[in-house]
Amino acid sequence: MATIELQDVRKEYEDVVAVNDVDLTVEDGEFLVLVGPSGCGKSTTLRLIAGLETCTNGELSIGETVVNDHEPKERDIAMVFQNYALFPHMTARKNITFGMQYSGSYTDEEIDELVSHAAEVLDIAELLDRKPSELSGGEKQRVAMGRSLVRDPEVFLMDEPLSNLDAKLRVQMRTELSTLHEQLGTTTVYVTHDQIEAMTLGTRVAVMNKGKIEQIDPPQQLYDFPETRFVAEFIGSPAMNIIEAHVSTTGPTVDAVHEACSIPLPQQSALDQLSDGHYLLGVRPEDFTVVDNPTTSENEQLDVHVDLVESLGDTLLLHTSLGNDDLQVVSYQPGRTVERGDMLTVTYDPDRLHLFDPETGEAVYHSGSDRRGTASTAARNGAGNTEMTVGSGQSDRKSTETTQ
Amino acid sequence: MAIKDAFDITQTDRTDTLVTNLDRWRSDVLAHPGSHIALLISSTVLVAPIAMALLLTTQTTAQVYDLNYVRPGSLETMYQNYYQVLVTWGFWRLTLNTLFVAGASTLGAIGLSLLAALAIVFYDFKLDRVTFYFILLTLMVPFVIRVVPLYELVVSVGWHNTYWGLTIPFLASATGVFLLRQHFKSIPVELVETCRLDGVGPIGFLRHVLIPMTKGMISGLAVIMFIGTWNAYFWPLIVINTESRQMIQVGLRMLQSAQMGTLTQYNLMMAGAVISLLPALALLLALRKNLLTTMGLKL
Amino acid sequence: MSSRKAYDSTWQAALLLLPTIAIFVIFLYWPALRTIWLGFYETQFFGQQGTFVGLQQYWEILMWEKYQNSVIVTLKFAVVSVFGTLIVSILLAYWIYTVERGKTAYMIAVIWPYAMPGAVAATVLLILLHPEIGMISAPIESLTGMEWDWRVHGTQAFWLVALGTIWFTLGYDIIFLLAAFHGIPESLNETTRLDGVPQWRMLVSVYLPLISPTLLFLLVINTLGGFFGGFAMVDLVTNGGPRGATNLMIYQLYESGFRNFNIGEAAVQSVYLFAIAVVLAVAQIVFSDKRIHYGG
Numbered sequence: 001m002a003t004i005e006l007q008d009v010r011k012e013y014e015d016v017v018a019v020n021d022v023d024l025t026v027e028d029g030e031f032l033v034l035v036g037p038s039g040c041g042k043s044t045t046l047r048l049i050a051g052l053e054t055c056t057n058g059e060l061s062i063g064e065t066v067v068n069d070h071e072p073k074e075r076d077i078a079m080v081f082q083n084y085a086l087f088p089h090m091t092a093r094k095n096i097t098f099g100m101q102y103s104g105s106y107t108d109e110e111i112d113e114l115v116s117h118a119a120e121v122l123d124i125a126e127l128l129d130r131k132p133s134e135l136s137g138g139e140k141q142r143v144a145m146g147r148s149l150v151r152d153p154e155v156f157l158m159d160e161p162l163s164n165l166d167a168k169l170r171v172q173m174r175t176e177l178s179t180l181h182e183q184l185g186t187t188t189v190y191v192t193h194d195q196i197e198a199m200t201l202g203t204r205v206a207v208m209n210k211g212k213i214e215q216i217d218p219p220q221q222l223y224d225f226p227e228t229r230f231v232a233e234f235i236g237s238p239a240m241n242i243i244e245a246h247v248s249t250t251g252p253t254v255d256a257v258h259e260a261c262s263i264p265l266p267q268q269s270a271l272d273q274l275s276d277g278h279y280l281l282g283v284r285p286e287d288f289t290v291v292d293n294p295t296t297s298e299n300e301q302l303d304v305h306v307d308l309v310e311s312l313g314d315t316l317l318l319h320t321s322l323g324n325d326d327l328q329v330v331s332y333q334p335g336r337t338v339e340r341g342d343m344l345t346v347t348y349d350p351d352r353l354h355l356f357d358p359e360t361g362e363a364v365y366h367s368g369s370d371r372r373g374t375a376s377t378a379a380r381n382g383a384g385n386t387e388m389t390v391g392s393g394q395s396d397r398k399s400t401e402t403t404q
Numbered sequence: 405m406a407i408k409d410a411f412d413i414t415q416t417d418r419t420d421t422l423v424t425n426l427d428r429w430r431s432d433v434l435a436h437p438g439s440h441i442a443l444l445i446s447s448t449v450l451v452a453p454i455a456m457a458l459l460l461t462t463q464t465t466a467q468v469y470d471l472n473y474v475r476p477g478s479l480e481t482m483y484q485n486y487y488q489v490l491v492t493w494g495f496w497r498l499t500l501n502t503l504f505v506a507g508a509s510t511l512g513a514i515g516l517s518l519l520a521a522l523a524i525v526f527y528d529f530k531l532d533r534v535t536f537y538f539i540l541l542t543l544m545v546p547f548v549i550r551v552v553p554l555y556e557l558v559v560s561v562g563w564h565n566t567y568w569g570l571t572i573p574f575l576a577s578a579t580g581v582f583l584l585r586q587h588f589k590s591i592p593v594e595l596v597e598t599c600r601l602d603g604v605g606p607i608g609f610l611r612h613v614l615i616p617m618t619k620g621m622i623s624g625l626a627v628i629m630f631i632g633t634w635n636a637y638f639w640p641l642i643v644i645n646t647e648s649r650q651m652i653q654v655g656l657r658m659l660q661s662a663q664m665g666t667l668t669q670y671n672l673m674m675a676g677a678v679i680s681l682l683p684a685l686a687l688l689l690a691l692r693k694n695l696l697t698t699m700g701l702k703l
Numbered sequence: 704m705s706s707r708k709a710y711d712s713t714w715q716a717a718l719l720l721l722p723t724i725a726i727f728v729i730f731l732y733w734p735a736l737r738t739i740w741l742g743f744y745e746t747q748f749f750g751q752q753g754t755f756v757g758l759q760q761y762w763e764i765l766m767w768e769k770y771q772n773s774v775i776v777t778l779k780f781a782v783v784s785v786f787g788t789l790i791v792s793i794l795l796a797y798w799i800y801t802v803e804r805g806k807t808a809y810m811i812a813v814i815w816p817y818a819m820p821g822a823v824a825a826t827v828l829l830i831l832l833h834p835e836i837g838m839i840s841a842p843i844e845s846l847t848g849m850e851w852d853w854r855v856h857g858t859q860a861f862w863l864v865a866l867g868t869i870w871f872t873l874g875y876d877i878i879f880l881l882a883a884f885h886g887i888p889e890s891l892n893e894t895t896r897l898d899g900v901p902q903w904r905m906l907v908s909v910y911l912p913l914i915s916p917t918l919l920f921l922l923v924i925n926t927l928g929g930f931f932g933g934f935a936m937v938d939l940v941t942n943g944g945p946r947g948a949t950n951l952m953i954y955q956l957y958e959s960g961f962r963n964f965n966i967g968e969a970a971v972q973s974v975y976l977f978a979i980a981v982v983l984a985v986a987q988i989v990f991s992d993k994r995i996h997y998g999g
Contacts, residue, residue, distance in 0.1 A: 052597050052709075073603030085594035089616040098612070099602025147598075432804040438902070439798040440805075446795055447812035450870070456838050457827045468830075471841050520723040527716035528708035535720060542727050548931050548953060549977040550734035552960050552969045553741060557734060573730035576723040596709035606710055606719075635820035637935040638953075642961045653822040657939060670830045677826040681819060688818035692811065701882040 002063035002076075002154040002187055003028045004049060009058035011044050018044040020211035021058065031181050031188045032216075033202035035195060037234070041211040042191045043159055049189060050079050050157050062155060073103075075155075078148030082160040084140040086132040092143045093128040096150055111150075118149040121180070138169045145180075156188040162197060174200055195235055199223070207231045224352075225369065229280060229361040232354060238285050238317060240354070243325040245281040247274055247355070256281050256355070260323030261302050266350050270365045274355070279364065282354035285317070285328040290336065294345035304329065306342045320344065454681070460674040461485050468670045485675045493662065493672070494648060495655060495679055501567075502652040503683065506633035509571040510626050517580030517625070522610055524581070525588040526596055536585070542578045547639075555642060569643045570651070574633070580625055583698060587621050588614065624698025627691045634684045652680045741970035753967055764971045769947065770955060774979075776861070777952040781929035781983075783865045788872050788925055789918070795873070796880035797906055810881065817874025821935030824871040829940045832863060853941065857948025864936045864949050872932065876921050883917035884910065919991050923984045930980040952976045 004026040011019040019041045026032045034042040047053045048060060051072035060068050067075050086095050096115055100106045106114075119125040122142045132140055141161060148156060161177075162170045178201060181188055192198055198205045199219040206216040207230070215227045226232035226240075233239045245256040245263070253264045254271055256279065263281070265271060294301060304320035304327055311317075316331040318338060329346055331338070338344065351368035433440050460468055462485075463477035490496045523529075524536050554573060563569035591614070599609045615622065640651035647658060659676045662669040688695065710716070744753030745760055764770050795813050799806055816824075832840045834852035844851045853860035887910065900909070911918065934953045937943055943950035943958070952972060960969025 050597075050601065052600065071603070072597075072601045077601070079597070079601055081594040081598070083592055083594055085592060085598045087595060087598075087613055087617070089613075089619075099598075099604065102602060102604050102608060102612075429804045432802060435803075436801050439801045443795070443798045443802065443805075443809045443813075446791075446798075447809060450813055450816060450873070453827050453831055453839075453870075456831055460830065460838065469836050471836060474838065516722045516726070519719040523716040523719035526709050527713075527719070528711045529713045529716045532716075535724070539723065539727065542731050544981070545731055545735050546927055546931055546977065546980065548956065549738055549973050550731060551956075552966055552973055553734035553737040554730060555961070556966070557730070573726065576726035576731075581723065593709060600709060606715065631818050635818075635822075637820065637822050637938075638957070641938075642957075653820050653935070656822045656826050659826075660939070670833070670836070673826055674830060677823045681823045684818040684820065685815060688815060689811070692814075696878060696882075699878050699882065701878060702885065 004155060004187065004189065005059075005061045006045075006049075007059045009045075009048060009060055010056045011041075011048055011053060012056045017211050019048065022211070022213055024206065024213060024216070026187055026189055029185045029187055031190065031201060031203045033198040033205045034189065034191045034208055035193065035198035035205055035234075036208035038193060040208040042193075042208045045208070046079075046157050046159055046189060046191045049075075049155070050077055051075050076153050077155040077157055078151045078153040079157040079159065080141075080144050080148055080161045082163050084132070084144040084164070086140055086144060088132050091129050091131055092124065092135065092146075095132070095143055096128075096147045099147070100150060114150040114152075115146075118146040121149065121183075122146050137165050138173060141165065141173060154187065156186050156190075158188065158190045160192055161190075163192070163194070170197075177201060195237065199235070207234060209234075225363070225366050226282075226354065227363050229282070229356040229363075232282050232356070232363070236284055236286075238328050238330070240282045240284045241325075241327050242280050242282050242356070243322065243327070244358070245279055245355075247276060247279050249274060249276055256353075258323060258325070260325075263300075263348075263353065264350075265353060265355075265365065266367045268365065268367065268369055270369060274365060278358055280356040280358050282356060283348055284352065286330040287349040287352040288327075288329040288346045289348075290318075290329065290331045290333070290338075291345045291347050300347050300350060301345050302327075302348070304344050304346055306338055306340055306344055308340060309338050318344070320346075454678075457674045457677055460671055461678055463671050465664050465667050465669045465671055469667060481671075485671050486679070489659070489672050489675045489679060493655070493659060493676070495652065495676060497648055498650055498652040498655040499679065499683070501649060502634060505567050505570050505651065506630050508567070509574055509633045510629040512571065512575045513577040513580055513629050514622060514625060516575055517577050517584050518610060518615070518622075520576075520581045521584035521588050522606060522614065524585055526606070526609075536581075539576075539578050539581050542576075551638075551642075558643060564643060565645055565649065567649075570636075570640060577625075577629065579628065583621060583625060584618065587618055591617065620694050621698050623691050624694040624696075627687055627695040628698070630687055631684045656680060738970045738973045741966055742974055744967045746966045756967075760967050761971050761974075764968060764975070769950070770952075770972070772947050773950045773952050773955045774975075776948065776950055777930060777976075777979075780861070780865055780868075780933060780949075780951055781926060783862075784868045784872070784933065785922065785925040785929045787865065787869045788876055789921060791869065792873055792876035792880055792921075793906075793911070793918075796877050796884055797910065799881060800884040800910075801902065810877075814874040814877050816871045817878065819871045819874075821868075821871055821932070822939060824867045825936045825939040828863065828867045828870075828936075853945075855945055857945050860941045860945055860949045864933055864941060864951075867936045867940075868929075868933045872925070872928065876925070879917055879921055880914070883914035887913050915991070919987065922987050922991075926984050926987065927980050930976055952979075 004024075006022050006024040009019060009022045009024075010017070022041075022045060024045075034045060036042045044053060048055055049062070051067065051070060051074075055068055059066055062075055062077070086092075087098065090098060093115060096118065097111050100111050100114070115128070116125070119128060122145055124139065124142045124146060127135060127139055127143065132143070135143065141164075144161070162173050165173060174197060181201075190197075190201060192201075199222075202219055204216055205219050205222055207214045207222065209230050215222060215231045217225075217227075222231060222235050226235060229242065233242065243258060245258045247254065247256055247265075254267075254274065256263045256265055258281070291301060302322055304318075304322050306318055306320050307326075308319040309316060310319070311334060314332075314334060316334055316336060316338065318329040318331060320327045320329055329344075353365075353367040354363060355365035356362065357364050459474075459476055462479070462482040463473065464481050467473045467477050467481075490499075520539065524532050558564055558569040558573070563572070595613060596609060599605075599613065604612070635653060636651065637653045641654050641657070644650050644654070650658070656673065656676050659673045660668070662672045741753075742761055743755055743757055745756045746753035799809050799813070802809070830836075831838050832851075832853070834840070834854055837851075840851045843849070850856075851859065853863050891909075891913075931953055933951050934957070937949050937951055937954045938957070941949040943954050953976065956969050956972040956976065959965050959972060
């Protein structure tokens with residue numbers, strides 16, 4: 001096991017900067033997920049660590065060793081690819097052992113022992129004599145995992161390993177990966193574009209955009225306190241609503257004023273540093289609640305116009321407009337009768353408001369930032385969270401809220 | 405019906421009985437009577453000369469000259485004819501020569517094409533496109549434009565009348581590089597990367613991954629190349645001038661002087677033709693699937 | 704990024720390419736260029752240092768009557784063998800395409816000549832179509848009363864060489880045409896079939912336009928082949944005769960260069976032969992460019 005350290009790592013292709021001066025430390029035993037849209041440089045970062053690409057600049061070390069000039073095989077890593085990369089003409093067993101036999105540093109007995117151990121862990125013992133064409137997608141991925149496992153590497157690198165699987169299998173393999181990592185404790189870097197995978201698997205998640213890392217944090221932290229507008233919109237589905245607002249500090253309270261409403265911002269230390277001006281106000285669709293019996297006195301209320309209703313089964317996704325801005329609202333009462341053209345009153349969670357600088361996109365204020373780093377999310381979600389081991393995505397949150 | 409099934413030589417499901425098979429034949433013949441009749445006639449026309457050639461190899465020279473004698477001669481005569489061609493006329497030697505030359509140039513050409521395609525597809529170097537077009541353009545330079553200086557060259561390096569002269573100038577194959585490149589490009593790059601992660605170098609990758617994965621196309625190419633060399637006539641005719649070293653096709657020219665009294669021994673010429681045809685034909689029939697797939701027919 | 708390449712050692716790549724490139728440079732490109740140069744020299748026998756005569760030799764050969772005849776014979780031969788091969792191949796491939804039973808058997812029965820050496824085709828036809836004892840020609844002769852002797856009649860010799868060449872070049876074309884026919888989308892097929900179009904019309908107005916890229920490819924390849932093929936037939940059967948009726952340019956080249964060992968003269972003929980073939984091939988490509996349907 002080992003830590004991985006990237007210092008000012010840069011990768012340029014002819015005229016494109018794929019990885020732009022990235023600093024990143026993956027702790028020993030950590031499961032770090034690199035997530036981002038396609039072309040953000042996450043795969044290239046992984047391939048740089050693997051040694052399949054060479055850094056244009058910067059320093060990359062695994063363990064205590066600087067490995068910039070090391071061949072992939074000298075880095076003691078194992079990699080799993082999205083398309084499994086199994087040799088079609090070899091049986092599963094041969095696929096697993098090919099690299100070991102080639103290296104010549106294992107005896108046949110050792111190889112047999114390692115293979116049967118890996119086969120047991122991955123439950124593929126009875127598949128070993130089949131060729132890839134006789135295996136299902138999930139089985140192929142297990143064999144590919146087996147190939148990495150037998151090498152007992154310092155680091156696992158995984159490049160979208162679940163993306164070619166169907167949805168159901170993906171969920172199953174996801175939990176298995178988690179369990180496997182708990183058993184082995186090997187440092188793992190995992191690339192995906194799927195935020196659910198990122199949230200459920202990662203000890204920490206690094207969100208990448210345009211060759212840079214926007215934020216590295218534990219999953220819940222990313223969701224609760226996005227440091228940039230990009231992270232705010234990328235993490236969470238449906239994406240966070242971002243509307244333009246004018247912040248005025250002149251009154252008794254600091255308010256975010258929108259053409260159709262005015263939202264008082266709860267007092268936080270960050271608020272003191274805010275000056276008057278235009279900001280971007282972010283509120284997640286799931287942080288709205290539809291009010292059944294609106295009272296006129298309540299001022300944490302917004303009146304929205306329903307443009308489109310999408311029923312997702314367990315929830316309703318309401319596409320609404322607030323003034324000239326679009327606003328998405330999730331309602332956890334799927335039985336509610338809402339129709340296009342209705343006017344609705346919604347309220348929001350005052351602890352979950354975010355302000356972003358319109359120029360830099362950086363977060364300047366989180367209304368709930370006093371809770372940062374505490375376990376308050378657990379209280380919010382209730383105790384019924386058994387499915388996932390690390391953090392908690394919005395999916396289970398929905399389920400807890402529907403039961404309320 | 406999928407094309408895949410249409411070309412399956414067995415054409416029978418396990419459940420198919422002979423009767424339903426016959427039924428299908430009948431209904432297909434009824435649906436396309438013209439095509440079936442035309443194909444039967446054409447096949448016969450194309451195959452008949454070879455059948456007649458075989459027939460003549462069972463006859464004595466006198467029987468060949470007898471216009472009223474159109475039935476098979478005897479097995480004894482047939483044996484005599486082939487024996488004479490193979491032993492007296494040295495065709496066993498020519499067959500071995502040609503097998504050796506065709507085999508060696510096929511192996512060599514496939515080997516060099518594999519190396520070249522490996523470089524073009526899997527190496528990142530600046531001139532990869534230029535190199536590829538340089539190789540492809542050779543298809544536009546036919547043999548005839550270079551035969552005279554080539555002969556001069558072969559003579560001047562002392563390869564005249566040797567198998568070096570027959571093989572070395574033809575060891576590079578644009579067709580081979582082209583087809584292998586097409587195939588290699590369809591191989592996911594992750595397979596190479598897996599090899600790199602395991603420390604398997606380019607030659608190991610070629611040997612343990614590329615070649616096993618390209619077996620079908622390699623054998624198809626081998627058929628094309630082998631037949632090409634086996635059938636060569638012009639070049640061996642001018643390069644080789646020792647009879648015992650000659651290639652089998654040119655041997656047919658030597659057989660034209662087989663005389664018995666005033667009669668030309670056409671039966672022996674026919675036996676020679678049959679011997680010259682057989683290896684190439686056998687290879688084509690044995691590896692037809694690979695050959696056809698390599699040439700673009702999806703089976 | 705789309706074409707990720709695994710290895711980046713330029714010298715290794717160069718090493719892998721070296722044999723192929725070296726052979727092409729030494730044994731292909733260099734001799735091809737030298738041919739043009741050799742045409743400027745007049746030589747009497749092999750190995751002799753020729754005298755520089757510039758374009759004179761090119762002009763002399765152009766004016767040589769025997770060569771003019773050879774060019775005309777070759778052009779006729781190319782037209783007959785190219786179109787003959789193509790038309791017969793189209794028909795055979797199409798018939799195979801239309802039937803559903805026996806495809807494989809028919810296919811083997813018509814493509815096997817791909818494996819047939821020209822020398823074998825020549826030998827077999829020489830005997831079966833022999834003027835006196837030909838197993839095929841003799842009965843026809845006695846039935847029709849026609850006088851069959853290609854040793855005397857130029858036209859007969861010409862057709863014998865042409866038919867023989869078509870016979871052993873068919874297989875190659877048929878394989879490519881079958882691939883093209885079976886590449887036609889099934890849906891398109893069914894649409895026209897539903898409309899009740901007769902088969903021959905389907906072939907002419909639907910299938911041939913659809914496979915026109917393959918047709919052009921074969922036309923060009925056959926043209927190049929047509930100018931260089933037929934050598935074994937001529938050398939083994941007619942020796943260019945009677946009276947030059949089958950004296951193909953390639954055979955004349957052989958005679959000049961490798962019987963009379965006149966290198967300069969042979970080189971000039973190489974250049975002419977190459978020039979005609981390439982001009983025709985390019986003309987076909989240019990001419991058909993507008994008519995070819997390359998699909999999607």
